Amino acid sequence: MAKSKATILIIDDDEDVLLSAKLLLKKHFTNILTRNSPKELNQLLSTEALDVIILDMNYRIGFNDGKEGMYWLKHIIGIRPQMVVILMTAYGEVELAVDAIKEGAFDFILKPWTNEKFLATINAGLELSKTKQKVSLLESANDALEGNISQKFGPVIGSSSAMQKIMKVVDKVSQTDANMLILGENGTGKQHLAREIHRRSSVKNGPFIHVDLGALSENLFESELFGHKKGAFTDAHEDKPGRFELAENGTLFLDEIGNLPYNLQSKLLTVLQDKKVSRLGEGIERPFNARLLFATNAPLNEWVSKGKFRQDLMFRINTVEIEIPSxxxxxxxxxxxxxxxxxxxxxxxxxxxxxxxxxxxxxxxxxxxxxxxxxxxxxxxxxxxxxxxxxxxxxxxNLSSRPAANDGIEKFDNLNLQDIEKLLVEKALDKHEGNISKAAKELGLTRAALYRRLEKFNL
Structure with missing residues (x-):
């Protein structure tokens, strides 16, 4: 019989009880941890992905009032409200065990136990634990997706030869798990194309999680992408999964990858290489399984040569590269x-x-x-x-104030797009007397994107 994938922690000060429980449970579950004292609980809760905790009620010789067990139960529930805790107790402490259930324990096991009853109780607790984990992820995914509910994303529009070539590439790679980098100016439909790739992929029934890296500050980067543990920072009032976890069996779309600060690029690279994430304030490595898509309007190849973007990260994200023309x-x-x-x-x-x-x-x-x-x-x-x-x-x-299609182009006999783009940036800055926000809005760019162009053209 195949073992159930689960990590179960047993805490009891009686070494014989620990050995007996471990010998029984290791035949049925993949990972059994034993401790003779609950004092290591904080570390274990931070470093192990525990599914069920089996907790004895008493740890001091001569004391059978169960106060220690109640204390540690409340401690566990305070840190991990969703944790499934099963108490082990002697026959005379049944009333106390019932009180413990009111405090958040899942069930109790009488010592000495029968193997059948022991396994049945743990299996029931494990089933509840897995359900709680799924519900928590679904609730978090629902919160992450709420902002997209009102948006309508139909088929990709465009019958030009350029778009036909792009869609042929999409047809070839959508069913693979290759990382893809989508390039293009602001407003060219990079997110729309990413959603089309998701719709055509083998994970189309999973979630599509969109993260705008340009909108994340450095101090929110790890929390949003990798999640955090309750108490990891001032406003971390509860455990929260990151976007990598929320995209499980679906697609994670990291938009504006060019906006990622250089010092954070190595952290992202490590996650992409290991296919594991650790929540902020927690030492547990959690594997993830998601299709990864990336997009940017930045000239990443140029930035790699200038040392502004890591070359090894560039290799990792653009197994297939698609550029959407303006x-x-x-x-x-x-x-x-x-x-x-x-x-x-x-x-x-x-x-x-x-x-x-x-x-x-x-x-x-x-x-x-x-x-x-x-x-x-x-x-x-x-x-x-x-x-x-x-x-x-x-x-x-109200298009009269905006650059016309041939506005200034006659100055460039070769119709070089970079020269034309530079001219448009200059005209927008002149029109708005150097106001970056207004010029960026006129050009249909973000402030960050306009700053990059100012640097690019030495303006």
Missing amino acids: LRQRPEDIKEFVNHFLENFRTKYHKSHLKINEDALKILDEHHWPGNIREVQHTIERGVIMSDGHEIRITDF
């Missing part, structure tokens, strides 16, 4: 996005009669779209909201 590089897809968002927002705002007039369509087709798909979405939504009557006009979009 919308200006695939203008044939613009109309598809316009029609898609128009249909969505006509329904949302109950304006099913609306259409875009010819002059407005021409402006949309010629616009440079520095914010890519995200800018198209916001522009169409504004047009639907601001329109009166049956048509959306040019003035409803």
Whole structure:
């Protein structure tokens, strides 16, 4: 008979009891720990992934009042409210054991025990322990996913030759477990493509956990990704699994990987190599099984050569690399996005009669779209909201103040994209008199992304 995968801790001051229990239980469970004193509990709770604790009620010779057992029971429940604790007690202490159950114990075993009763009680406790662990992970995953409930992610849009090539790669690699790096400017649809890869993968029925590393401060990085133990820091009021654990049997999408500070890159590399995480404030190594996807708008290869991004981490995350071209590089897809968002927002705002007039369509087709798909979405939504009557006009979009598709391009005979990008950054800074926040918003970038471009172009 195969052993049940579980770690069971037995605490009793009688060495004969410990030996008898261990000999019985090791035939049925994978990991049996024994201790003759509960004084090591704090260390064990921090270093072992315990499923069930079997706790004796008395540890001092001549004392049979069970006070020590009650003290340590409350101590365990205070640290790990979900821990399953089974008490061992003599016949005359049954009433005390019943009181202990009211304090949080799962059940009690009378000494001397029968093997059948002993095993039945532990199996029942183990089943409850596994259920509690699953419920805890599901609740945490639900919290992590709540922010995505209102978002709709349909099929990837775009029939241009560039997108067709990308989707062929997606078809090849989605069913594998290869790490993938998705590159592209802000607003090009990197998260959307990541979700499409998840939908086509073998773990499509598992969770899709999205982490924006650009939004995490250094002091939250380990807690959010790896989880933390209760009391690990001031606001750690309960045990919390990290995103790696929440993505178990699913996909973990680490967005804006380029924003990860250099000193934290080695920690991420270690986790990716070992496929294990340790919660902050805890020494237990927890294996994880999740498909890993990464994305960034940063020039990582350039940063590797400059020593800003670890080369070994780069090798680890980009087994397969996909770069989504900007919308200006695939203008044939613009109309598809316009029609898609128009249909969505006509329904949302109950304006099913609306259409875009010819002059407005021409402006949309010629616009440079520095914010890519995200800018198209916001522009169409504004047009639907601001329109009166049956048509959306040019003035409803408010695109006049934004760079036109050919704005300044005539200065570059070779149409070099980096030169054009530099020009757009300069124009946005000039327009907003050096205000980084406003310039970044105009360009459809985050402040961090704009700062990287300022450094890149020595502006």
